[in-house]
Amino acid sequence: MTQVQSPTANTDRYQRGWQKLAEVDGHAGEQVIESLKDIAPDLARYIIEFPFGDIYSRPGLDLKSRELATVAALTALGNAQPQLKVHIHGALNVGCTREEVVEVIMQMAVYAGFPAALNGIFAAKDVFAERDAKAMS
Amino acid sequence: MTQVQSPTANTDRYQRGWQKLAEVDGHAGEQVIESLKDIAPDLARYIIEFPFGDIYSRPGLDLKSRELATVAALTALGNAQPQLKVHIHGALNVGCTREEVVEVIMQMAVYAGFPAALNGIFAAKDVFAERDAKAMS
Amino acid sequence: MTQVQSPTANTDRYQRGWQKLAEVDGHAGEQVIESLKDIAPDLARYIIEFPFGDIYSRPGLDLKSRELATVAALTALGNAQPQLKVHIHGALNVGCTREEVVEVIMQMAVYAGFPAALNGIFAAKDVFAERDAKAMS
Amino acid sequence: MTQVQSPTANTDRYQRGWQKLAEVDGHAGEQVIESLKDIAPDLARYIIEFPFGDIYSRPGLDLKSRELATVAALTALGNAQPQLKVHIHGALNVGCTREEVVEVIMQMAVYAGFPAALNGIFAAKDVFAERDAKAMS
Amino acid sequence: MTQVQSPTANTDRYQRGWQKLAEVDGHAGEQVIESLKDIAPDLARYIIEFPFGDIYSRPGLDLKSRELATVAALTALGNAQPQLKVHIHGALNVGCTREEVVEVIMQMAVYAGFPAALNGIFAAKDVFAERDAKAMS
Amino acid sequence: MTQVQSPTANTDRYQRGWQKLAEVDGHAGEQVIESLKDIAPDLARYIIEFPFGDIYSRPGLDLKSRELATVAALTALGNAQPQLKVHIHGALNVGCTREEVVEVIMQMAVYAGFPAALNGIFAAKDVFAERDAKAMS
Numbered sequence: 001m002t003q004v005q006s007p008t009a010n011t012d013r014y015q016r017g018w019q020k021l022a023e024v025d026g027h028a029g030e031q032v033i034e035s036l037k038d039i040a041p042d043l044a045r046y047i048i049e050f051p052f053g054d055i056y057s058r059p060g061l062d063l064k065s066r067e068l069a070t071v072a073a074l075t076a077l078g079n080a081q082p083q084l085k086v087h088i089h090g091a092l093n094v095g096c097t098r099e100e101v102v103e104v105i106m107q108m109a110v111y112a113g114f115p116a117a118l119n120g121i122f123a124a125k126d127v128f129a130e131r132d133a134k135a136m137s
Numbered sequence: 138m139t140q141v142q143s144p145t146a147n148t149d150r151y152q153r154g155w156q157k158l159a160e161v162d163g164h165a166g167e168q169v170i171e172s173l174k175d176i177a178p179d180l181a182r183y184i185i186e187f188p189f190g191d192i193y194s195r196p197g198l199d200l201k202s203r204e205l206a207t208v209a210a211l212t213a214l215g216n217a218q219p220q221l222k223v224h225i226h227g228a229l230n231v232g233c234t235r236e237e238v239v240e241v242i243m244q245m246a247v248y249a250g251f252p253a254a255l256n257g258i259f260a261a262k263d264v265f266a267e268r269d270a271k272a273m274s
Numbered sequence: 275m276t277q278v279q280s281p282t283a284n285t286d287r288y289q290r291g292w293q294k295l296a297e298v299d300g301h302a303g304e305q306v307i308e309s310l311k312d313i314a315p316d317l318a319r320y321i322i323e324f325p326f327g328d329i330y331s332r333p334g335l336d337l338k339s340r341e342l343a344t345v346a347a348l349t350a351l352g353n354a355q356p357q358l359k360v361h362i363h364g365a366l367n368v369g370c371t372r373e374e375v376v377e378v379i380m381q382m383a384v385y386a387g388f389p390a391a392l393n394g395i396f397a398a399k400d401v402f403a404e405r406d407a408k409a410m411s
Numbered sequence: 412m413t414q415v416q417s418p419t420a421n422t423d424r425y426q427r428g429w430q431k432l433a434e435v436d437g438h439a440g441e442q443v444i445e446s447l448k449d450i451a452p453d454l455a456r457y458i459i460e461f462p463f464g465d466i467y468s469r470p471g472l473d474l475k476s477r478e479l480a481t482v483a484a485l486t487a488l489g490n491a492q493p494q495l496k497v498h499i500h501g502a503l504n505v506g507c508t509r510e511e512v513v514e515v516i517m518q519m520a521v522y523a524g525f526p527a528a529l530n531g532i533f534a535a536k537d538v539f540a541e542r543d544a545k546a547m548s
Numbered sequence: 549m550t551q552v553q554s555p556t557a558n559t560d561r562y563q564r565g566w567q568k569l570a571e572v573d574g575h576a577g578e579q580v581i582e583s584l585k586d587i588a589p590d591l592a593r594y595i596i597e598f599p600f601g602d603i604y605s606r607p608g609l610d611l612k613s614r615e616l617a618t619v620a621a622l623t624a625l626g627n628a629q630p631q632l633k634v635h636i637h638g639a640l641n642v643g644c645t646r647e648e649v650v651e652v653i654m655q656m657a658v659y660a661g662f663p664a665a666l667n668g669i670f671a672a673k674d675v676f677a678e679r680d681a682k683a684m685s
Numbered sequence: 686m687t688q689v690q691s692p693t694a695n696t697d698r699y700q701r702g703w704q705k706l707a708e709v710d711g712h713a714g715e716q717v718i719e720s721l722k723d724i725a726p727d728l729a730r731y732i733i734e735f736p737f738g739d740i741y742s743r744p745g746l747d748l749k750s751r752e753l754a755t756v757a758a759l760t761a762l763g764n765a766q767p768q769l770k771v772h773i774h775g776a777l778n779v780g781c782t783r784e785e786v787v788e789v790i791m792q793m794a795v796y797a798g799f800p801a802a803l804n805g806i807f808a809a810k811d812v813f814a815e816r817d818a819k820a821m822s
Contacts, residue, residue, distance in 0.1 A: 118732075211663065217661075219663075255458075320598070343479055346481070377469060378477075488627075609785050614789075617753055625797065
């Protein structure tokens with residue numbers, strides 16, 4: 001309803017964003033978008049357009065570095081556990097190793113304290129177990 | 138005065154940490170350590186030993202990724218501007234480009250909001266100007 | 275036991291606060307107060323007296339604006355999900371629309387990042403569902 | 412350089428955002444955008460497009476409520492003093508009274524503590540003095 | 549103007565709070581209160597009444613422990629440097645040693661990271677220098 | 686695998702840390718360490734060596750004050766509920782009374798807001814109930 005942009009415009013950023021979201025977050029990203037459809041569909045659209053269509057689609061920094069930086073920031077902030085898990089998946093999806101993910105989370109003990117690092121590691125533990133279970137099934 | 142560890146032990150971690158601090162932060166790091174000497178010398182020692190002697194000396198994640206992750210986290214937390222500047226220097230010292238630093242700070246708009254990203258960019262602007270001035274002198 | 279104020283004094287602020295709490299938070303507010311009775315009854319009293327008896331009872335800003343501001347702040351801080359839900363109820367109780375609540379939460383993507391906004395929206399989704407279920411029963 | 416969207420698209424959101432930025436923040440907003448031109452011009456563009464072109468241009472919540480919510484959130488977060496000042500100006504620019512601004516900042520004592528509220532009030536004090544000085548000149 | 553409580557009531561809490569403020573923060577506390585007089589006099593009154601008249605006047609925890617806890621919390625939060633300095637003065641005023649203040653700040657490296665601890669130590673360094681200068685004059 | 690320190694060195698800090706961890710956190714601390722063994726064993730080692738072997742083993746501040754300061758900081762930060770519970774246990778283990786723990790948490794309403802204090806009290810309520818249940822069995 002607040003969609004005042006030219007359809008072409010949205011199509012561009014939206015499609016580029018949707019592809020990037022699928023590349024990085026896979027099914028987990030789609031689920032987040034889906035869960036917003038009935039309450040805040042425009043927030044879903046903005047997430048596709050701005051973080052993924054604009055930021056993650058930029059040259060100048062590779063996707064692996066972008067995901068590690070996001071895992072670092074969300075571990076340090078410590079108030080967005082579900083999104084941290086989505087991006088630990090994302091980091092692994094774009095080619096980071098589990099060791100790299102663990103290292104960047106551990107490093108946050110230095111900048112945000114040991115509780116933040118611990119809770120980040122526990123999020124990684126859940127994500128790794130989830131992926132192991134899926135790989136086995 | 139609370140130095141109860143065996144001298145050998147400290148020598149190892151301390152020397153490894155001191156070398157890593159010099160490699161990453163150069164003169165800026167030494168100044169921080171120096172400024173603690175009269176009030177909290179043991180905090181200076183811990184900074185050399187734990188973040189630099191233990192964490193930054195670990196294999197498993199390259200120094201460039203470590204510094205970008207730290208720049209991301211300090212930008213997102215937004216309450217440690219002096220340390221953010223030290224690590225923007227650090228990122229550049231270990232081989233990150235200015236573009237990579239700007240990209241990782243901009244990305245924080247997504248995870249910690251535009252004010253955090255803006256203040257990170259202003260810190261980078263100061264650091265870049267400082268380095269340009271030095272290069273010219 | 276630490277009740278050293280004159281009874282009259284407490285009666286004034288306490289009664290005004292209790293009425294305001296009932297007006298804004300209804301049953302949910304009373305439950306929070308009740309849950310403190312055995313462990314920190316004075317904290318319950320302070321909550322009634324200061325936020326509700328002093329702050330929310332002030333002229334100069336209408337209750338709807340106060341509740342939207344609280345929803346904004348708790349979404350941005352991101353570390354008090356139960357209280358955010360209480361105040362989403364509160365905002366609706368004092369006359370805000372669901373759309374206004376969703377808008378103010380979405381806006382926090384700009385100031386505290388998308389994860390904070392997302393978690394705020396999910397809190398609103400729970401609150402709206404709770405109210406729908408109640409309306410149906 | 413990363414401007415891959417159709418020019419029409421950008422023109423729409425960008426122009427709408429630029430007008431909203433001028434309406435809300437006036438000269439202060441333009442200065443922030445200007446200060447980014449040499450280091451992160453795309454961040455300047457995103458600020459115009461997303462917060463102002465997308466979010467502040469939405470129906471569903473009036474501009475006064477949006478600005479009060481932003482003042483509340485930035486006071487509570489406490490780590491973006493320059494942006495808080497810009498938005499105290501913004502709140503006054505779109506029709507909020509000084510009393511309303513003071514009230515919403517004071518209320519943050521409840522949700523983010525007295526130091527956050529105090530530092531918000533000191534920011535307001537600076538902004539009010541600045542506007543008084545301008546009115547006199 | 550929003551002073552709707554009975555004068556007796558205020559007199560009790562206010563006087564108790566004022567005495568406690570003077571005991572803990574001395575002249576620095578009075579200056580904060582003074583600086584609020586023209587913009588938010590009721591916030592000044594609330595600071596005297598709630599933190600000092602209610603909380604700091606409670607039995608159950610001695611003043612030294614209360615001040616050390618406040619120094620710990622403000623160091624960890626990292627977004628209220630002026631208030632941290634006021635409470636480092638406060639801790640020393642009620643009998644904590646400089647070593648205890650330094651120890652509690654250093655400990656925050658564990659819970660909020662090294663930058664928070666560093667900035668806390670630099671605040672302490674300023675406070676100690678201020679007191680030394682005063683002692684000499 | 687990244688264990689490059691001399692065995693003697695680690696033995697000293699590690700053993701001192703392990704004893705301190707047992708003294709403060711008892712079984713809960715050991716469980717945290719155990720849970721890290723398969724994913725980040727070096728983080729477990731760092732927790733034993735730095736917070737417990739270095740910081741908590743320092744003279745200059747008694748263990749009761751250290752634990753109260755930690756409870757204050759974790760309540761104020763509000764993003765590490767599991768660690769807050771571990772340290773409420775810790776405070777009681779080293780001799781703090783339940784009243785002191787409740788007082789220090791309540792005080793955080795002043796510095797980090799009422800929601801942070803409330804969530805701290807609810808953590809204390811869980812811990813007290815757990816200890817009562819254990820005492821009865």
